[in-house]
Amino acid sequence: MAKLKPGSLFKTKEEKEEPLEPRPATDQKKPKRGKHLISGLFEEPAYRQFTTLAAELGLQRQGLLREALNDIFVKHGKPPIA
Helix, strand or coil, X not given: CCCCCCCCCCCCCCCCXXXXXXXXXXXXXXXXXXXXXXXXXXXXXXXXXXXXXXXXXXXXXXXXXHHHHHHHHHHCCCCCCC
């Protein structure tokens, strides 16, 4: 492995690059305001079955989880709002 010259990892004041221009707002990720993560730890067989079922139904896991949450809400007399 080649040895690095002292100071080669850092640029001097004269060598510093000009700051990058900020990206337009369209390139930035949209904020997920008002959304919260719901998660849990499950055994491998349950994870695989859930993932397989989502694929068989042509859904993403989040879509299948949304459906499951709505079913739970209805089962317990709450409106399906997920």
